[in-house]
Amino acid sequence: MKSSHTVLLDNGLKHPASGTRRATLTWLILLGLTTLSFRLSTAVSGSVLMFTVLGLTLIKGHLVTNEFMGLRHVRWVWRLVMAIYLLSVGSIIAFAYLSA
Amino acid sequence: MNYQSQRVAKPYFIAALGLFVGQIVFGLIAGLQYLNGTFLFPALPFDVVHMSHTNLLIVWLLMAFMGAAYFIVPEEAQTELYSPKLALITFWVFLAAGAVTILSYLFVPYTQLAAMTGNAVLPTMGRGYLEQPLPIKVGIVLVALSLLFNVTMTLIKGRKTSINIILVGSLWGLALLFLPAFYFPQDTVKASFGWWWVVHGWVEGDWELILGALLGFILIKMTGVDREIIEKWIYIIIAMTLISGLVGIGHHYYYTGAPAYWIWLGSIFSALEPIPFMLLIAFSFKTLLQRRREHPNKAAMLWAMGTPIMAFLGAGLWGFMITLAPVQYYIHGTQFTAAHGHLAFFGAYAMIALAIISYAMPLLRGRTANSMVAQRWEMTGFWFMTLSMIGITLALTGAGIVTLFLQRAAEDPMGFMQVQDKARVFFWIREFFGVSFFTGLLIYLRSFFFAGEYEYANEMKQALSK
Amino acid sequence: MQQVFTKAMARNIFLGGAGFFLIIYLLLAYDSFQQIPIRDHAVNLTPSVLRGKYLFDTNDCIGCHTVNGEGAYYAPELGNVYKRRGPEFIKAWIHAQPSGAPGRRQMPNFHFNADQLNDITAYLQWLSNIDTNKWPPNIEG
Amino acid sequence: MTPHINSDTDATQDLPGDLAIWIFIFAELVVFGIFFAAYAFARSTHVTLFNASQLTLNRDNGFANTLILVTSSYFVVRANQAIKAGHNKVCGHWLSGALGLGGGFLLLKLAEFHQDFVHGINLSTNLFYMFYLSLTFFHFMHVIMGMVILAVVAYKAYTGHYSAEHHTGVETGGSYWHMVDLVWIILFALVYVIH
Numbered sequence: 078m079k080s081s082h083t084v085l086l087d088n089g090l091k092h093p094a095s096g097t098r099r100a101t102l103t104w105l106i107l108l109g110l111t112t113l114s115f116r117l118s119t120a121v122s123g124s125v126l127m128f129t130v131l132g133l134t135l136i137k138g139h140l141v142t143n144e145f146m147g148l149r150h151v152r153w154v155w156r157l158v159m160a161i162y163l164l165s166v167g168s169i170i171a172f173a174y175l176s177a
Numbered sequence: 178m179n180y181q182s183q184r185v186a187k188p189y190f191i192a193a194l195g196l197f198v199g200q201i202v203f204g205l206i207a208g209l210q211y212l213n214g215t216f217l218f219p220a221l222p223f224d225v226v227h228m229s230h231t232n233l234l235i236v237w238l239l240m241a242f243m244g245a246a247y248f249i250v251p252e253e254a255q256t257e258l259y260s261p262k263l264a265l266i267t268f269w270v271f272l273a274a275g276a277v278t279i280l281s282y283l284f285v286p287y288t289q290l291a292a293m294t295g296n297a298v299l300p301t302m303g304r305g306y307l308e309q310p311l312p313i314k315v316g317i318v319l320v321a322l323s324l325l326f327n328v329t330m331t332l333i334k335g336r337k338t339s340i341n342i343i344l345v346g347s348l349w350g351l352a353l354l355f356l357p358a359f360y361f362p363q364d365t366v367k368a369s370f371g372w373w374w375v376v377h378g379w380v381e382g383d384w385e386l387i388l389g390a391l392l393g394f395i396l397i398k399m400t401g402v403d404r405e406i407i408e409k410w411i412y413i414i415i416a417m418t419l420i421s422g423l424v425g426i427g428h429h430y431y432y433t434g435a436p437a438y439w440i441w442l443g444s445i446f447s448a449l450e451p452i453p454f455m456l457l458i459a460f461s462f463k464t465l466l467q468r469r470r471e472h473p474n475k476a477a478m479l480w481a482m483g484t485p486i487m488a489f490l491g492a493g494l495w496g497f498m499i500t501l502a503p504v505q506y507y508i509h510g511t512q513f514t515a516a517h518g519h520l521a522f523f524g525a526y527a528m529i530a531l532a533i534i535s536y537a538m539p540l541l542r543g544r545t546a547n548s549m550v551a552q553r554w555e556m557t558g559f560w561f562m563t564l565s566m567i568g569i570t571l572a573l574t575g576a577g578i579v580t581l582f583l584q585r586a587a588e589d590p591m592g593f594m595q596v597q598d599k600a601r602v603f604f605w606i607r608e609f610f611g612v613s614f615f616t617g618l619l620i621y622l623r624s625f626f627f628a629g630e631y632e633y634a635n636e637m638k639q640a641l642s643k
Numbered sequence: 644m645q646q647v648f649t650k651a652m653a654r655n656i657f658l659g660g661a662g663f664f665l666i667i668y669l670l671l672a673y674d675s676f677q678q679i680p681i682r683d684h685a686v687n688l689t690p691s692v693l694r695g696k697y698l699f700d701t702n703d704c705i706g707c708h709t710v711n712g713e714g715a716y717y718a719p720e721l722g723n724v725y726k727r728r729g730p731e732f733i734k735a736w737i738h739a740q741p742s743g744a745p746g747r748r749q750m751p752n753f754h755f756n757a758d759q760l761n762d763i764t765a766y767l768q769w770l771s772n773i774d775t776n777k778w779p780p781n782i783e784g
Numbered sequence: 785m786t787p788h789i790n791s792d793t794d795a796t797q798d799l800p801g802d803l804a805i806w807i808f809i810f811a812e813l814v815v816f817g818i819f820f821a822a823y824a825f826a827r828s829t830h831v832t833l834f835n836a837s838q839l840t841l842n843r844d845n846g847f848a849n850t851l852i853l854v855t856s857s858y859f860v861v862r863a864n865q866a867i868k869a870g871h872n873k874v875c876g877h878w879l880s881g882a883l884g885l886g887g888g889f890l891l892l893k894l895a896e897f898h899q900d901f902v903h904g905i906n907l908s909t910n911l912f913y914m915f916y917l918s919l920t921f922f923h924f925m926h927v928i929m930g931m932v933i934l935a936v937v938a939y940k941a942y943t944g945h946y947s948a949e950h951h952t953g954v955e956t957g958g959s960y961w962h963m964v965d966l967v968w969i970i971l972f973a974l975v976y977v978i979h
Contacts, residue, residue, distance in 0.1 A: 096865055097862070097865060100858060100861045100862065100865070101858070103858075104854065104855065104857075104858035104861075107854045107858075108851060108854060108855075111847070111850045111851060111854060111969075111972075112847075114972075114973060114977050115843070115847045115850075115977065117977070118843065118976070118977040118978075118979070122979065126977075126978060126979070127978050130973050130977050130978050131973065131978065133973070134969060134970055134973040137969050138966055138969060138970065141854075141857065141962055141965055141966045141969065142962075142966065144861075145857050145858070145860070145861050145962045145965075146800070146958075146959055146962045146963075146966075147800045147864075147955075147959075148799075150800070151798060151799050151800070152798065155799055158810070162810075162813055162817065165817070166817045166820055166821070166970065169817075169820075169821045169824060170820060170821070170824045170974060170978075172824075173821070173824030173825045173827065173828045174824060174827070174828065174978070176828050177827065177828035177829075177831045210717075210748070211717070213746050214746055214747045214748030214749050215743075215745060215746055215747070215749055218741070218749040218751075219741065219749070219751055222706075222707075222749070222751050223706070223707050223715075223717050223718075223748070224703045224706025224707050224715065224717075225706070227706050227707070227715050227717070228703070228706055287701065287702060287703045287706075288701050288702055288753070291701040292701075296701060297697075300697065300700065302700060302701060302703075303699070303700025303701055303702075303703055303704075303705065304700070304705070305705060305713065305714060305715070308703065308706075339650065339654070363688060363693050363696065364679065364680065364683060364685050364688065365683070365696065365710070365770065365773075366679045366682070366683045366773060367676065367679055369710075369711070369713060370672070370675060370676075370679065372713075405650055408650055408653075409648070409649070409650040409653045410653075412650065412653035412654050412656070412657045413653050413656065413657075413804075413807065415657055416653070416656045416657035416660045416661065417660075417811070419657070419660060419661040419664060419665075420660040420661070420663075420664055420811065423661070423664040423665055423667070423668045424664055424667060424668055424671070426668065427671075430675070431776060431778070432711060432712055432775045432776055432778030432779075433711045433712070433713065433775065434679060434682055434683050434711065434773040434774060434775055435675050435678075435679065435682075436674070436675050436678040436679075436682065436907065436908050437776055437908065437914070438671075438907045438908065438914045438918065439671075439675075440776060441822055441826070441914065441915070441918075442671070442918060444822070445815070445818050445819055445822055446815075448818065449814070449815065449818075506778060506780060507780060509712040509778065509779075510709045510711075510712025510713065510714075510716065510720065511716060512716055514716070515716055584781075584783050584784075585779070585780050585781070586780065587781075590781045590782075590783040591783065592719075592783055593718070593719035593720070593783065593784065594719070594747075594748070597748075648802060648803040648804050649802075649804070652802050652804035652805070653804055656804055656805075656807075656808050659929070660808070663925065663929060666925070667922070667925060671907075674906065674907055678908055
């Protein structure tokens with residue numbers, strides 16, 4: 078376990094600024110996407126709205142898990158598990174809305 | 178056995194097995210009354226047989242759990258029991274209370290029993306599993322307090338392992354969850370809502386914690402796997418039990434007059450209830466594969482490994498089958514529930530009780546393990562009882578399916594008694610497997626009457642000569 | 644990984660999870676108790692209904708029957724029996740037991756007088772008006 | 785202790801923080817996932833009711849709360865980076881900031897609950913409100929739980945319990961908080977936006 082901490086430490090020390098910049102960028106994108114979803118809710122409706130907002134939400138979810146939760150750095154299995162989760166929740170919702 | 182005071186567990190285990198026999202006898206009578214309604218009527222109406230069957234089940238399981246507590250707590254705490262004498266007195270009080278209860282069911286009409294025991298002052302009688310007269314209920318609380326005092330004092334003065342903390346903690350839970358038995362409001366819907374605090378709280382909550390502690394103890398002792406790993410698993414398993422089970426109680430509230438939101442909340446959370454049982458199977462077999470020694474008590478190992486599998490089938494699978502609201506709409510209050518109840522009670526609780534008895538009884542009789550002959554009888558009993566219980570479950574499920582198609586989901590529904598007639602063949606199959614279960618029980622009991630213990634050298638010689 | 648995933652952490656998850664869901668359940672139970680008297684029109688729990696309920700409990704009716712699906716499965720559902728059979732049939736039926744028909748399931752005679760029969764029927768009527776989310780699926784229960 | 789040099793190509797590490805919290809996180813995600821699916825399917829049979837009731841929600845409030853949670857998540861990331869650089873105090877400050885934002889979320893949500901209460905809306909009003917109230921309340925409880933965890937972590941950061949080498953606690957608490965954020969992002973889209 079110690080070694081993994083060292084890796085993160087090395088990484089952080091090598092490019093202290095780039096990690097921060099990347100996180101800030103992610104944060105700004107998340108804010109932007111949230112605003113976009115919010116604006117869309119009054120602009121469009123129906124399945125167009127559903128698919129766009131759902132798509133935006135999945136992108137946001139991917140950003141949070143990959144960048145914020147740090148899954149970018151871990152074994153691919155965990156990323157796969159999370160991706161499957163997001164995709165299945167998304168597709169179940171889409172399916173339910175279309176079947177209405 | 179490392180501590181003299183663990184001996185008090187012995188009478189508890191013997192009495193538990195005796196009461197178990199009684200439970201099965203009443204089960205056989207009840208099963209016959211399904212086939213011949215005038216059998217033993219009016220001497221023994223069905224409701225009396227039924228409540229004797231279920232109450233004996235509860236009492237013998239509690240007997241076994243208490244015996245297990247008196248056996249495990251000193252061993253884990255590495256100290257003598259606080260008061261072996263109190264434990265022995267408690268045993269006789271509990272046994273007498275149990276016997277008086279069953280005898281009063283059999284020989285006093287229920288109404289008269291209620292009138293004699295002050296039910297009018299504080300009504301508590303007339304609910305499933307909680308049929309006992311008021312003084313008996315008070316007695317149960319006193320017995321529980323005595324047990325709790327004894328094991329808690331032992332725990333305080335001794336080593337505090339996680340197994341012990343979980344076991345003693347869940348015994349406290351068991352006693353606390355019995356208190357709603359005294360809450361019987363006049364509003365029937367509220368009464369049913371609160372009745373589940375006892376029944377669901379025990380069977381789908383607290384008892385699963387006891388099950389986890391007992392199984393953990395047996396596996397630590399028999400496999401030699403590191404205690405830290407086993408206790409960690411037990412914590413995760415019982416965490417999942419309560420995370421799913423607390424709101425999962427909602428699956429009892431769908432159609433009894435409780436608010437409609439329970440249909441969704443109960444379905445969502447009770448759908449998760451099989452998870453702890455899956456984890457239990459994964460954990461047990463992982464532990465078995467990592468075992469560091471071959472324990473000579475093969476029979477106890479068989480019970481211990483059978484428990485998670487049968488618990489998963491009965492509580493997990495059969496429970497899941499009837500738990501979702503749209504399904505339950507059609508099979509609520511049918512033999513489906515009885516099927517689930519039989520397999521779950523046997524697979525989870527009867528089997529863990531028999532597992533701890535199988536592990537502890539040879540030690541209490543001064544042997545590491547029973548002779549191979551005795552173990553063979555015991556394991557034959559295991560297979561007889563387990564397979565018979567699966568047979569009973571399938572038969573009752575069959576009867577449930579008949580009700581589903583002819584009465585509940587039918588275009589032109591038939592009346593209750595007509596449908597019961599159509600399901601007769603399944604009640605015959607149930608009774609057949611009931612008799613075979615009883616045979617298995619007798620075979621199991623026979624195993625206790627072999628002298629001598631497991632002799633390693635002897636067994637090896639025999640094995641080699643073959 | 645094994646060292647990181649400690650027993651203490653597992654215990655905290657157990658305690659945290661159990662406490663968390665206990666709070667959720669208690670809040671829901673509180674809300675349910677606010678709704679139940681409306682759903683089962685508790686205002687109609689007249690003395691006669693309550694006397695009937697006491698007779699119902701102290702004669703262990705759910706030892707054979709079910710009420711809203713709870714009880715034993717030996718005899719018919721009673722939650723909606725008032726709507727299925729009506730008051731007169733119920734009183735006559737209880738009075739005429741046991742049928743004594745050979746092999747048929749028997750119901751004991753409870754020796755109720757006329758007032759007690761009225762009370763029991765009043766209780767069964769009250770039961771039949773509980774909002775059970777449209778259960779049972781049909782009148783046969 | 786073999787130092788891996790290039791961590792961008794080294795994707796074989798274990799999950800950040802304590803594995804137990806990840807088991808918990810995945811369990812929670814499954815519960816919320818089932819909840820979301822149940823909502824979506826319940827809606828498909830009551831479209832008009834859901835659409836009408838959805839209009840009564842305070843969408844601005846939901847929007848503001850999403851921004852708040854996303855920002856607090858970002859603060860937690862900064863706290864993580866601070867502790868990895870060995871700055872205990874800075875880490876504590878970022879965490880306090882995240883806690884403050886969490887408090888803001890709770891206040892806004894409470895105002896929403898209060899409005900519902902004033903209008904006599906409860907779990908039994910209709911199917912939509914049943915879902916809306918239980919989903920958001922369930923999440924609300926998770927925010928509180930996450931804040932308790934963050935508060936402990938912040939306290940430990942201020943008192944110097946962590947270092948550049950040992951900071952599993954910060955990662956563990958942070959992971960849980962991100963999960964709370966993630967769930968809200970889906971919840972906001974599902975309950976407030978899509979109709």
